[in-house]
Amino acid sequence: MEELPVRRVLGDVVEAVAEGGAVLVAPPGTGKTTLVPLALAGAFEGTVVVAEPRRIAARAAARRMAELRGERVGESVGYSVRGDRNVGPRTRVEVVTTGLLVQRLLADPELAGVGTVMIDECHERHLDTDLALGFLVESRQALRPDLRLLATSATADAQRFAELLDARIVTAEGALHDVAVVWCPPERPVRPPHGLQVDPAFLDHVAAVVRRAWRETDGDLLVFLPGAGEIAAVRRRLADLPTDVLHGRLPAAAQDTAIRPGDQRRVVLATAVAESSLTVPGVRVVVDAGLARVPRTDHARGLGSLATVRAAKAATVQRAGRAGREAPGVVYRCWSPADDERLPAQPEPEVAVAELTGFALALACWGHPGGTGLALPDPPPDAAMRVAAATLQALGAVDGAGRATPRGHRMSRVGAHPRLARALLDGAPKVGARKAAEVVAILADDSLATGDDLAAAWRHLRDSRDGRWRAETERLHKGLTGAPTGLPDDLVAGLLVGLAYPERLARLRNNGYLMAGGTEAVLPPGSPLTGHPWLAIAVADRQPGNAAARVRLAAAIDEGTAREAGAALLSTVDEVTAEGAERRDQLGAITLRRRELRNPPRELVERALREALGKQGLRWSKEATQLRLRMDFCHRVLGPPWPDVSDANVIAHTDLSTATRLSTVDSERTLRAMLPWPAAQRLDDLAPERLPVPSGSLIKLDYSDPGAPVLAVKVQEAFGWLETPRVGDGRVAVLLHLLSPAGRPVAVTRDLASFWRTGYPQVRAELRGRYPRHPWPEDPATAAPTKKTNPRR
Known part of the structure; x- marks a missing residue:
């Protein structure tokens, strides 16, 4: 620990924090996550709260600091993450997730008892990190001038955070150990990633690079892949090697197992959760596929998806640093130096690409609707915030001015997405508090579900010993009221999904489903939900190039449940078209019932006919066409008062007061009504037929x-x-x-x-030789005209 580079600047960090704030820039493996909080706890009064972007990093950081102090977690060092808390009366350093810190700030903006807050890995730019920074700056300005703030970053992009915190930048130079770079581009071209699709040939290449690294080096290997699917695919290709996996969908116990040293050399296949604030003991080698998975949001359809992209240069530096934490290491990069030059410097901040409903509710509850006037690292995009504000208003969470309502404050305290909070609060009286909490706990972490049938996944979890689901259920259930009902599991689950996502209520149509929001959806082949007339879709995504969304998780329901969950979307629509009039009962875009509308308002009929004429054009008889051409000739040659007889002008002059169908519209009659009098009396002279x-x-x-x-x-x-x-x-x-x-x-x-x-x-x-029976006089100017042929001889 004496050799860690950050130790040489601890005095500078403490001095800068004492002045109110600091930004510490230190490469991976320099000790900033573990040594700095302990130094702050020794230098200042009050609790030191360390905010980490991920739960696995929070638990690991607390465990490592406790080890350094020769203690167990929960004594002077503890942690709190959603569904798991280990602190005690002597705790001076508490490691939390940034999401939990945001919740604490909303509940207690003064952070009573807290002396120092450290935001670790602020460069990762998660939504909660941005919110926490903005809230902390304002809390210090308005309520807690004694609150000390520290932001840490592994990249050099620290100036914006220093300006935000009005803080001094302290830099810890150099990593603890050197990391050599080996470039390993594929020998043959591979297809670039598209949506969630990664070329299997590239995964073959990654597996081959892992085998090469296994032969050429010592120590454990940490392999960075974009998602759990790619981890499983590469693990199959390395079946003869000892492998562990590490990703965010694993239970906490499995994550903790992956970051503990093993008895033998191993390969750890991981996603970005292992990029920062985390030491995987024994790792001397990193194999980096160079890919990252980022969110993409279709705000118009209310659907999200994940996209696979090239990792930013800052992220690849972070990944490489995992190899040099305990000894000199090596990183094998599955791309070329030329490709490396083209990588983006920094990853996109989450606020630029994510769905922002929860973000917007937090801002409203803090008192800054839309983020106006708050010191955020980047302003949120206007379009995404407009969608979020409209969603919150529909949920009753904000008023017309964007201010949080009492219901909105209550939803915020649930600690879940506002849509899920709505399902929990409104669903508990309908289905029972316990059932509502159980289902919403699955919706809050859909990785708990196996398969796409939500009700089946719920039954499986009830029969299992999944501690993560049970802990989240207990957290959500606390303070809820509502007696259980006799509804079957499918309808309970579907009702709660529909309350959260009414626009995803869907009815069977052809080979897929039409959602109330207007988007088509399809089930995966072999789904047990296939053929059910109604679904409540909890999770769906639409990949680039696909017209229909893909259902990931849903519950089978009936029309009555759909009507109850989507009551706000029910409407009766009268539609008058050029072909007739009908009255429809609608659930959003879904037509529930249609019937003939007798005697529709005359103005609606005329409007429909005129719109149809504008799209389809007038029907012209031969006589009408000839009259139109003659009138157009007069208009072009003579000008006014001869009228313009273009389609648009003729349609504008068409009398539809008695018409009921397009077929009854007489275009010739309209033209004759447009003839200018008395000039029209000369039409046969001016443009004779x-x-x-x-x-x-x-x-x-x-x-x-x-x-x-x-x-x-x-x-x-x-x-x-x-x-x-x-x-x-x-x-x-x-x-x-x-x-x-x-x-x-x-x-x-x-x-x-x-x-x-x-x-x-x-x-x-x-x-004349071809037509000898017709006259061909030598002087046609004086010959007699004729329609006849010459008589036969």
Whole structure:
């Protein structure tokens, strides 16, 4: 212990803390978590509270400090985590989780009896760490000017914390032991992680690197992987090696076993819980997969998920430091130096990516709704806070101004997510206090559940000796009232889930479920819940690229339970569409019952028809189309008062006062109503439907070409026609399509006289042999027009 680098700066730390605050920057393995609290306890009056981001780290730190003092935990050094407390009347150093510290601050902002608070590993930026820092700064400013504060970090990003605490930075230089780096990138390309998916080929590579490290080194190996699934997969690949596992979903006893020295050399497969504030005895080697699992929140759907990302550089430094805590070590990194240069410097703070309902309730209970005016390391994102505020208001936890209500303060004291607090407080009178506490204890830590059937998991836990679940049940049950009911387990569990997550009440539809919030959900293959008409979904996530959410944990319920749990989402909706009108009973997005709505309000019918016309457009008969084209020609050529006859304008002028269906809307009638009077009396002169040609035929004009109306006429019927006809009050020359006897265009012109002189001779030469019974005079300008053929000889 004399050699630990932090020992050389203990005097500086104590001096800075005595002045009110300090930020200690020290690499992993330098002793900051264990030596500094003991030094503070010896230097100052009052209890020293040490806040750790994880329960396993809190217990381990307390145990190590007690060992250094030659005591058992619970004497001068103790700990308190959710569901587990070991302190005594002589305790001077108490290690707690940051979440528990936040709860204590909300209950007692003065922290009576506490002289010093140390926030360990503040760089990890968990939500509770940010809240604790903000609350402590304000408590010291307003209530406890004598309160001493210390924040510790293993990374150099300490300036923001020093400014926040108005504190001096103290740095402990150098790690206790050197750690050599071995770069081990995969030999062949592997797919980057996507959602929770990690390429099995990469896990093969990690296992191969572990075997290499096992051969090349001595001492225990600590292997960092992103999650419990990857730990299990790599453990199968290393079946012939002695392995232990360490992750947050393990019971406390199993976690403690993993961090105790073993009788033989071993491989410890761990998640990020082993990154900081924790020494795994015997470890000389770290194998780092270089991945991290971070939360992602779909605020629009109210669903969360986990994503696998490249670990930040600060995290990889922390991990490497585990190898040099007790002796010189080595870290095998499963990536290249070039990849290392591209790693982000710091991990994203949790406040930037997490669901913030509990965070927002804590701020409201502290008296700073939304965090305004509070010294937080980073402001929370506006969008996430708006969603959180709306959720809290729906739960009755805050008022319209965002201030915590008495119900909100009571929910905060439960020490669970506000949704689960709501389920506990409102569910206990309905199902009984004990049952409510048992189910909410599972929902608070869904790793307790085996499989996706919540009721089955609950029955299994009741028959087991799971101390973690029983301790949490007792904590939640304390102070609750409510007599048990005769409801079966499924409905009890489903009712409590529905009270917590009413938007996740779901009804069977096709091969999946429609949740009340509007999102599709699917059960995993082989689920015992398959086919149940209703579910209350407790845990679901939606991975990138998937339209439907995946159900992780749910209970089978009936419609009555769904209606009771989701009462706030029940509504009756009258919908009038272009196809008819109906009245629907809804549970959010789920239609419970539909029936015909007779005599709907006329204004709703007209609005529906107009919206449908805007989407589908008007139906145009041939006659209406021709009239529209003629009116459009007048509008383009002559301007006002001829109207714009675009779809939008015609729809706007359509009289829907008597229409009941789109099929009854008469577009021609609308057009005629739009004709400008008295100018409309000249429509047949300005844009005639037909024009006479020299042969005596009346031929229809085609107005579909915006350039000019087109008149298609056979060459023989135009003999002797020297002047091109004009329309639009003489402003536009008609475009003549001169046709062969077979009706095919042989020339297009606006200048007939020029065509007779220069174009006709070529046409005559090409066609008179093909059509000998039709006249082909040498001088068409003086020939008689005809519709007839030459008589047979």
